Amino acid sequence: MSDDQSALDRLIALVPPPAEPVFGTGSWEELTADTGVRFPADYMAFIERYGRCEFARWMAIYDPREPSKEGEWDLSVWGEYRDLRDDSPEDYPLAMWPEPGGFVAWGSTIDGETFGWLTVGEPEEWPVLVLYRLDLELGPVYESMTEFLLGWASGLRYNGRGVDNAGLPLRCLAWA
8 A cells, every 4th residue: 555545544534535526527637638737646546535625624625627617727726826926026936837847726725825736846746835825835845635634634734733623523525
């Protein structure tokens, strides 16, 4: 069993997947062919179990296999960042997908944080970044998305911040 699978198993024990997950309509192969982005195996395994979801009552996790209403894939979710960088590149240096090494988002919180990867190297090596309202808040964190979520949901790390669920059990709901 790989470390990523072990992390997914521990995550499932901590935060069970939705009873009826909601999945994107495209395939991983179609997404890769159209965008040129091959996603990390642990992320695809997570999505295959959880689908797009509201994770631990606080974070939305995306299934990128759902194209926008215009039929386009938007893996960065941050066109606004590109606009700001065009005006002030010294303040906004982060590359955004589809630029080489660009940021690809996989989730966001109700507090304005966006979680994703810096797409440098092989997908299994991509570091996790956390952006808060257009600024880098945390990263790079060199672990898989599943390991990152496991640590975050366990409340064990990331600037002393984890999920504060006010004593309620952690849950994951399908996000339609």
